[in-house]
Amino acid sequence: xSGAGSGRWELGDVRAKAANYKYAAISALTVVAxxxxxxxxxSVFSISHLVLPSPRVMLEEITNLLRIGYSGKALHVHVIxxxxxxxxxxxxxxxxxxxxxxxxxxxxxxxxxxxPIFGFFRPIxxxxxxxxxxxxxxxxxxxxxxxxxxxxxxxTVLNSAAGMRxxxxxxxxxxxxxxxxxxxxxxxxMLPAAMPHIFTGIKISTxxxxxxxxxxxxxxxxxxxxxxxxDAGTFFRIADVFLGIIIVGAIGVxxxxxxxxxxxxxxxxxxx
Amino acid sequence: xxxxxxxxxxxxxxxxxxxxxxRVSLAMSDQEIVCLVGPSGCGKTTLLNIIAGFEFPxxxxxxxxxxxxxGAGPDRMVVFQSPALFPWxxxxxxxxxxxxxxxxxxxxxxxxAARYVHAVGLDGxxxxxxxxxxxxxxxxxxxxxxxxxRPEVLLMDEPFVALDFQTRVSMQELLLRIWYxxxxxxxxxxxxVEEAVFLADRVYVMTKRPGRIxxxxxxxxxxxRTVDVVxxxxxxxxxxxxxxxxxxxxxxxxxxxxxxxxxxxxxxx
Numbered sequence: 277x278s279g280a281g282s283g284r285w286e287l288g289d290v291r292a293k294a295a296n297y298k299y300a301a302i303s304a305l306t307v308v309a310x311x312x313x314x315x316x317x318x319s320v321f322s323i324s325h326l327v328l329p330s331p332r333v334m335l336e337e338i339t340n341l342l343r344i345g346y347s348g349k350a351l352h353v354h355v356i357x358x359x360x361x362x363x364x365x366x367x368x369x370x371x372x373x374x375x376x377x378x379x380x381x382x383x384x385x386x387x388x389x390x391x392p393i394f395g396f397f398r399p400i401x402x403x404x405x406x407x408x409x410x411x412x413x414x415x416x417x418x419x420x421x422x423x424x425x426x427x428x429x430x431x432t433v434l435n436s437a438a439g440m441r442x443x444x445x446x447x448x449x450x451x452x453x454x455x456x457x458x459x460x461x462x463x464x465x466m467l468p469a470a471m472p473h474i475f476t477g478i479k480i481s482t483x484x485x486x487x488x489x490x491x492x493x494x495x496x497x498x499x500x501x502x503x504x505x506x507d508a509g510t511f512f513r514i515a516d517v518f519l520g521i522i523i524v525g526a527i528g529v530x531x532x533x534x535x536x537x538x539x540x541x542x543x544x545x546x547x548x
Numbered sequence: 549x550x551x552x553x554x555x556x557x558x559x560x561x562x563x564x565x566x567x568x569x570x571r572v573s574l575a576m577s578d579q580e581i582v583c584l585v586g587p588s589g590c591g592k593t594t595l596l597n598i599i600a601g602f603e604f605p606x607x608x609x610x611x612x613x614x615x616x617x618x619g620a621g622p623d624r625m626v627v628f629q630s631p632a633l634f635p636w637x638x639x640x641x642x643x644x645x646x647x648x649x650x651x652x653x654x655x656x657x658x659x660x661a662a663r664y665v666h667a668v669g670l671d672g673x674x675x676x677x678x679x680x681x682x683x684x685x686x687x688x689x690x691x692x693x694x695x696x697x698r699p700e701v702l703l704m705d706e707p708f709v710a711l712d713f714q715t716r717v718s719m720q721e722l723l724l725r726i727w728y729x730x731x732x733x734x735x736x737x738x739x740x741v742e743e744a745v746f747l748a749d750r751v752y753v754m755t756k757r758p759g760r761i762x763x764x765x766x767x768x769x770x771x772x773r774t775v776d777v778v779x780x781x782x783x784x785x786x787x788x789x790x791x792x793x794x795x796x797x798x799x800x801x802x803x804x805x806x807x808x809x810x811x812x813x814x815x816x817x
Contacts, residue, residue, distance in 0.1 A: 446632035449602055454646030454697070455622040464649065468636045545636040545677045 329515040337515035346504050346516065355523065358500040361417065362489040365424025369485070370478055373432035377477070378470065380433065381440020382462070394430055402427035402484065403491045415496035424488050428481035432474070439473025440466060472546060475539045482535050486528050501527075567758035568594045571608070574752055574761060576701065579731040581771075583744035585790060586754030586762075587798050592737045595759065596705050599735065600626045612700050622646055625694035627704040631686035633678040633693075639665065640674040643693045657696075664692040667726055684715040688722070695730060704736045708743065717775055720746055728772045741794065745787045746778060753793040763793055 311331060317323065318330035325333050341351050380387040405423055413419030443466050451465040493502025501524050508516035568591040576582050584592050597603040599610050601620035610617040612624060620626075633642050640661050647657040665674055668688035678686055687707050694702055708716045720743060727734065738744050744751050751765040767786055769777055777783050 444632070446628050446630055447634065449600075449620070449626070450628065450632040450634070452602070452620045453600065453622065453624075453626050454649065454693075455620075456646075456649050460649050464645075465634065468634070471636075543636075545679065 326512060326514050329518060333515055334518060338519055341516065341519060347499075347507060349499055354499050354501055354504055355527070358489050358493065358502065358524075359527070361420050361492075361500070362424055362485045365421045365489075366428045366481055366485040368421075369425045369428025369430075369481060370432050373429040373477070373481075374436050374474060377433040377436025377474075378440050378462075378467065380437035381470070382466070387437060390433075394433055397426075397430050398434060402488050406492055406495050409492075410496055420489065420492040420497075423492060424485045427488055428485050431481045431484060432477035435473050435477025435480070436470065439470030439477075442473060443469040472543055475535075475543060479532070479535050479539070482531050483528070486524075486531060490524055569598075569605075570758035570760050572754075572759060572761055576733055576735060579733055581727060581734045581736060581747055581749050583736045583738060583748035583751045584754060585738060585741060585744045585751060585794065586759065587756045587794060588739060590754045590756050590797075591759030592739075592754060593705055596626070596703050596735065596737050599701075600624050600703050622650075622697040623700045625697050625699040625702055627687070627690045627694050627702065627707045629706045629709060631678070631683065631690055633686055633689055635678045638675050638677055639670060639681070639689050639692075642678070642689055643696050645693070646697050660696050661692075664696045667695070667729060668692045669722065682715075684711050684719055687711070687719060691723070691726065695726070695732060699732065701733045701735055704734060706738055707736075709738070709740070716743070721775065723747060724772045741787055741790045742778060745783060745790060746773065746775075751790055753790055754797075756797045762797065765790055765793075 314328075315331050318328055323330075329337070345351050346354060376390070380390055402423060405426075409419035409423050413422065447465055447469055448461065451461045456465065489500070490502040490505070493500035494506045495502075497503040497506075501520050505517055505520035505524070508514070508520060572591075572595060574582070574584075584595065586592050594603065598605050599617065601610075601617050601624065617624070634645065637645065640658075643661045643665060644652075644657040647660065661674070665671065668691050670685065670688055670692070673681070673685065678689070681689065690707070691702075708719045711719060723734075724747065726732070734747075736744070736747055745765075745767055748767050751767060753762045753765065754760065755762045765786060769783070778787075
């Protein structure tokens with residue numbers, strides 16, 4: 277992990293990897309078992325495709341979707357539409373929230389000014405604002421992206437502030453002792469020390485932003501995965517409803533895995 | 549060369565002012581190892597924090613080389629009790645952090661780092677991160693990080709207290725070897741009397757709160773010392789004297805009988 281292999285840790289690494297493969301195999305078995313169960317249930321009880329489509333029907337439908345798309349647009353157009361909304365809001369939220377949060381953690385006055393705002397909004401489910409967003413910004417992109425931005429911002433800002441406040445006093449003193457300027461202390465000691473909390477905020481924001489984009493598209497949209505799910509439901513294209521849900525889930529899991537691997541890379545110095 | 553003198557009372561808690569240190573004066577000369585011992589709560593750490601510049605005296609002043617201390621700085625490097633290493637930096641990055649931030653170039657700081665990493669016995673661990681190091685190794689990194697800045701005085705705040713006995717003894721010997729190699733001036737705080745007498749040229753014994761210097765005890769053994777010295781009768785005599793002074797403080801003054809867990813009991817003089 278840390279470029280220079282040290283001998284001491286390698287044996288442990290090998291063992292840990294072997295164990296990881298074992299548990300990954302167990303998880304894969306769960307997935308296979310569920311698929312089999314699904315196939316058996318749909319064929320044995322001959323459940324209507326309008327209630328629970330069989331895996332075979334789903335397979336047919338996904339080739340359909342891939343070939344002709346949905347509602348006049350290719351499937352990847354819908355996927356990209358959802359991802360773009362979500363990531364635009366998410367990245368903008370994080371980029372703005374980290375510095376504001378760090379300042380809140382750094383200055384109690386700054387914190388006192390802003391905490392009532394962010395503290396109040398935190399427990400409100402962001403989707404509660406969807407109707408307002410439609411009212412103010414219409415059913416276009418702006419409202420959805422703004423909502424995702426606001427939610428990501430809120431989760432990241434509070435975690436960044438908490439991260440800043442949790443920087444051990446000893447580390448700050450060590451930095452001062454070494455003759456660091458205030459700016460150096462902030463950027464080279466406090467910021468990296470706050471990174472674990474910041475990452476927690478980023479992870480929550482990523483999950484939340486993906487959930488919001490789908491919810492927002494369910495209510496108002498002409499493209500996107502949420503739109504497919506809602507539209508297909510309206511027209512009893514139940515296989516498409518399920519496919520939409522599965523794609524949303526798969527992308528959500530992928531995002532989570534990507535963030536986690538980024539976290540492991542950036543925060544490799546944290547004791548495991 | 550190093551001339552640290554004196555300090556103050558501590559800020560109010562509630563309405564009552566607590567005097568943590570009461571007109572403490574101490575002086576150190578160049579290349580000297582001075583240990584400060586005293587009952588817990590006597591203000592040893594407060595004193596160190598004031599010399600380091602983390603806290604400010606309410607009266608009195610601290611001078612290093614004639615210049616008054618106005619804040620923390622690398623001329624007074626602290627080795628903290630808990631290993632305050634930056635966990636996202638490797639050993640070498642930790643050691644060179646101060647130099648790098650002051651604009652020293654790699655051609656200068658890399659050989660310096662190698663020198664002090666070697667001196668603390670961590671050759672081959674330069675690329676390790678703190679989480680990969682034992683407690684004793686972390687304290688070695690702290691010592692290297694302090695020395696690389698060539699401080700006027702090295703301030704050590706009970707640096708070995710959290711280590712197991714074996715490691716503690718080997719760290720004490722290491723510190724003396726390092727002293728022999730670089731001759732740093734060291735102010736060492738501890739509540740371990742044996743550690744103090746083993747390391748010090750001079751031991752200051754403090755009173756309980758409000759902390760004052762109760763007495764100054766000279767330890768004349770030549771350096772470098774090895775652990776063998778602790779069994780000599782001279783060593784035991786000095787240790788007993790310091791123990792006796794501290795016990796006097798803990799018992800709260802003459803005439804009070806306190807029977808503790810059957811350890812050697814010193815009657816107040």
